[in-house]
Amino acid sequence: xxxxxxxxxxxxxxxxxxxxxxxxxxxxxxxxxxxxxxxxxxxxxxxxxxxxxxxxxxxxxxxxxxxxxxxxxxxxxxxxxxxxxxxxxxxxxxxxxxxxxxxxxxxxxxxxxxxxxxxxxxxxxxxxxxxxxxxxxxxxxxxxxxxxxxxxxxxxxxxxxxxxxxxxxxxxxxxxxxxxxxxxxxxxxxxxxxxxxxxxxxxxxxxxxxxxxxxxxxxxxxxxxxxxxxxxxxxxxxxxxxxxxxxxxxxxxxxxxxxxxxxxxxxxxxxxxxxxxxxxxxxxxxxxxxxxxxxxxxxxxxxxxxxxxxxxxxxxxxxxxxxxxxxxxxxxxxxxxxxxxxxxxxxx
Numbered sequence: 001x002x003x004x005x006x007x008x009x010x011x012x013x014x015x016x017x018x019x020x021x022x023x024x025x026x027x028x029x030x031x032x033x034x035x036x037x038x039x040x041x042x043x044x045x046x047x048x049x050x051x052x053x054x055x056x057x058x059x060x061x062x063x064x065x066x067x068x069x070x071x072x073x074x075x076x077x078x079x080x081x082x083x084x085x086x087x088x089x090x091x092x093x094x095x096x097x098x099x100x101x102x103x104x105x106x107x108x109x110x111x112x113x114x115x116x117x118x119x120x121x122x123x124x125x126x127x128x129x130x131x132x133x134x135x136x137x138x139x140x141x142x143x144x145x146x147x148x149x150x151x152x153x154x155x156x157x158x159x160x161x162x163x164x165x166x167x168x169x170x171x172x173x174x175x176x177x178x179x180x181x182x183x184x185x186x187x188x189x190x191x192x193x194x195x196x197x198x199x200x201x202x203x204x205x206x207x208x209x210x211x212x213x214x215x216x217x218x219x220x221x222x223x224x225x226x227x228x229x230x231x232x233x234x235x236x237x238x239x240x241x242x243x244x245x246x247x248x249x250x251x252x253x254x255x256x257x258x259x260x261x262x263x264x265x266x267x268x269x270x271x272x273x274x275x276x277x278x279x280x281x282x283x284x285x286x287x288x289x290x291x292x293x294x295x296x297x298x299x300x301x302x303x304x305x306x307x308x309x310x311x312x313x314x315x316x317x318x319x320x321x322x323x324x325x326x327x328x329x330x331x332x333x334x335x336x337x338x339x340x341x342x343x344x345x346x347x348x
Contacts, residue, residue, distance in 0.1 A: 105268055105309075106260035109180040109187055115257050118172065122253075125167045126160075133160040154227070154234040158241065165249045172252065188256035191313035199307070199316055203323020206303055210296050217292030225286040229332075235339035239329040247321035254279050254301065255308040255317045268309050276301030300324060 138150045150156065176187045193199060229235040254275050263271030280298030287293035304317040311317075333339060 104264040106263040106271070108257070108260040108264070109182050110175065110257065110261070112261045112265070114175060115261055118168065118175070118253065118257060121171055122164070122168050126164050129163045129167070130157075130160045133163070152227075154230070154238070157228070158234070158237050161241065162245065165245050169249065169252070172257070188252060188314055189260075189312055190256075190315045191311070192315040193311055193313050193319070196319060199319035200323035200326070202303075202307070203320040203325075204327040206300065206320070207324050207327045210299060213299075214292070214296055217295065218290065219292050220288040220290045223286065223288045223290075223293075229339055232339045235332075239333070242325040242329055243322050247318055247325060250279070251304065251308075251314055251318040251321055255304060256314045259305060259308060263309070272302060272305035272309060275305050 133156055134147065134151055137153075137156050138145070138147055142150045142153075173184050176182055176184045180187070228238050258278075259271050259275045262274045265271075266274065276298050279301035280294040280296075283297045284290075284294050300321075304320050307320050308314060308317040
């Protein structure tokens with residue numbers, strides 16, 4: 001026992017005759033115990049490290065979030081919409097999450113480009129059909145009159161207007177039902193309201209209020225619109241269109257197609273204003289480009305837009321429009337004893 005035995009950290013020694021059997025047995029026992037202890041400590045350390053890494057990477061740990069793999073594909077943002085009137089996407093700042101936006105007040109199936117196409121088609125159709133009607137009437141009905149004289153006949157304007165309305169209406173229906181496969185009247189939110197007489201009365205009251213404003217504005221004394229009432233037959237036809245096809249087509253385009261895309265992009269208030277602005281401007285040629293007449297019609301468009309926004313119904317704004325135009329026509333018939341003489345008036 002006075003001899004020093006090898007330590008457990010060294011390798012298995014080469015036994016020699018210098019060790020007694022008892023010493024060899026003691027050495028073997030110490031070496032086995034040390035080796036098992038070393039292996040057990042190593043396994044325990046590896047197991048503890050594995051458990052710790054799993055606990056730290058768990059989603060239940062609020063302090064450390066699991067790190068994504070470096071080989072994962074980077075996230076890309078969605079491409080921007082090509083619709084000029086679609087809502088602008090929210091920008092990310094320093095990787096901050098995109099805030100949840102409230103749903104838009106209006107969400108039509110068509111885009112701003114579709115509205116521009118309808119407007120362009122209306123303009124082209126108006127030029128082509130008016131020219132076709134003029135040349136056809138000159139060749140077939142008025143061969144002995146000049147083109148300038150034929151162009152002044154109100155009946156030809158009414159015929160071309162009817163054809164324009166029919167062509168544009170057909171395109172609107174084909175666009176909604178053919179391209180987007182949605183029922184037309186449901187898509188434009190026609191939604192015929194219940195308070196029909198109240199809405200008609202609102203149009204009448206609007207006429208009375210704007211008549212007071214009209215008396216304060218510079219209004220032209222002679223306009224192209226007045227000459228459409230030179231003959232009683234033409235005046236009655238104009239009156240019929242003014243309370244049927246005219247407000248129907250204008251409300252379908254401005255409050256049915258244009259307003260929803262503008263309200264979706266800019267909000268309700270700007271949607272109403274930006275819809276009423278072109279509504280007033282398109283009537284300028286009828287009234288000698290008088291800004292007073294355009295202002296009055298602009299205000300009519302604002303009221304119709306407010307009704308459309310509050311009721312979610314194009315049918316409601318149509319009734320207000322009909323009430324406004326119809327009140328003018330009734331007053332004109334009574335005051336002129338059947339359209340024998342008609343003073344200047346404004347009819348959007």
